[in-house]
Amino acid sequence: MDLISALESLEPELEAGLAQASSLEKLEELRIEFLGRKGRLAKLMSQLPSLDPAERPKFGQRANELKESCNARFDKVKDSLLAARERASLARFDSSTPGRKYWQGSLHPDTLIMEEICAIFEKLGFDIAQGPEVEIDHYNFEALNMPPEHPARDMQDTLYITDNILLRTHTSPVQVRTMLARKPPLAVVVPGKVYRRDSDLTHTHMFHQVEGLLVDKNISMAHLRGILTVFVRDVFGPSTEVRFRQSFFPFTEPSAEVDISCFLCGGVGHIDNEPCRVCKGTGWVEVLGCGMVDPAVFEAVNYPKDVSGFAFGLGVERIAMLKYGIGDLRMFFENDLRFLQQF
Numbered sequence: 001m002d003l004i005s006a007l008e009s010l011e012p013e014l015e016a017g018l019a020q021a022s023s024l025e026k027l028e029e030l031r032i033e034f035l036g037r038k039g040r041l042a043k044l045m046s047q048l049p050s051l052d053p054a055e056r057p058k059f060g061q062r063a064n065e066l067k068e069s070c071n072a073r074f075d076k077v078k079d080s081l082l083a084a085r086e087r088a089s090l091a092r093f094d095s096s097t098p099g100r101k102y103w104q105g106s107l108h109p110d111t112l113i114m115e116e117i118c119a120i121f122e123k124l125g126f127d128i129a130q131g132p133e134v135e136i137d138h139y140n141f142e143a144l145n146m147p148p149e150h151p152a153r154d155m156q157d158t159l160y161i162t163d164n165i166l167l168r169t170h171t172s173p174v175q176v177r178t179m180l181a182r183k184p185p186l187a188v189v190v191p192g193k194v195y196r197r198d199s200d201l202t203h204t205h206m207f208h209q210v211e212g213l214l215v216d217k218n219i220s221m222a223h224l225r226g227i228l229t230v231f232v233r234d235v236f237g238p239s240t241e242v243r244f245r246q247s248f249f250p251f252t253e254p255s256a257e258v259d260i261s262c263f264l265c266g267g268v269g270h271i272d273n274e275p276c277r278v279c280k281g282t283g284w285v286e287v288l289g290c291g292m293v294d295p296a297v298f299e300a301v302n303y304p305k306d307v308s309g310f311a312f313g314l315g316v317e318r319i320a321m322l323k324y325g326i327g328d329l330r331m332f333f334e335n336d337l338r339f340l341q342q343f
């Protein structure tokens with residue numbers, strides 16, 4: 001057969017093949033056979049140099065026409081096969097089958113509790129403030145009335161990066177940063193991570209605190225007590241009682257630890273004649289530290305002499321452990337889904 005007739009016979013053969021192609025896979029095989037780089041059309045075209053030079057243009061033109069029309073035929077058959085496949089899958093779709101449940105992520109319990117705590121203070125007019133986790137000694141200690149060699153530094157096992165740079169041991173440095181950036185009156189709460197060099201059942205290298213600071217004129221401990229009472233009643237229930245115990249922090253004077261009446265035994269210390277396991281029979285549980293801002297702190301930030309204020313700091317995990325009866329602090333950070341999915 002000469003080259004021209006071979007070319008002309010391609011189209012009817014392809015037509016017959018297409019009529020048989022029952023699947024997309026078969027169709028693709030056919031396309032490769034006829035139109036592929038080493039397919040039948042390509043083979044015929046490679047023989048072009050053997051033709052008489054006068055016949056070459058006509059042959060070339062015809063071959064190109066054929067290529068285009070064959071491609072168009074393939075596309076048409078492909079479209080109809082795709083449509084048929086779609087129809088078939090819709091016919092199999094059973095709208096009464098229950099859906100598959102997708103696994104949904106959620107916020108970490110620490111984040112949830114910090115949000116809950118901050119929301120309570122926001123309702124009371126406090127702003128949210130934040131500060132860096134890598135802090136300088138001056139903000140973490142010195143401006144908070146803990147100069148170098150002050151024994152109160154020993155209460156916090158510090159992770160130093162250099163002599164002067166450390167991982168903040170509490171959120172209190174944000175008190176200083178806030179007061180340097182803003183004039184009184186102000187009220188802020190500061191959620192965030194803090195770091196210490198210790199680790200056991202009730203201590204981890206990293207944990208979370210929420211700091212509070214309110215500065216204005218004529219602020220007294222009564223304001224502090226009022227605000228904290230609203231807070232603990234919101235978290236632990238409306239009948240919760242608050243008790244202040246004297247304490248010491250270098251940056252507050254006077255300072256206090258706040259205990260709340262035990263939410264499990266109702267403050268009586270026992271349940272069915274057994275000592276209560278939450279308050280160990282005392283009727284009270286410690287929840288946070290607080291006090292009136294020490295004048296030395298106001299001095300460190302150049303605040304006027306006529307302001308006063310209160311501050312407090314609470315451990316987020318401690319609040320969560322009390323509220324949800326969690327026995328081991330380390331569970332917060334082990335990423336065990338059986339724990340995390342309960343929140």
Ligand code: DAH
Nearest residue numbers: 170172289290291311312313
């Ligand atoms: N910074 C203290 C700590 O980490 C907690 C604290 C106590 C913060 C009393 C305060 C405060 O603002 O007034 O142990």
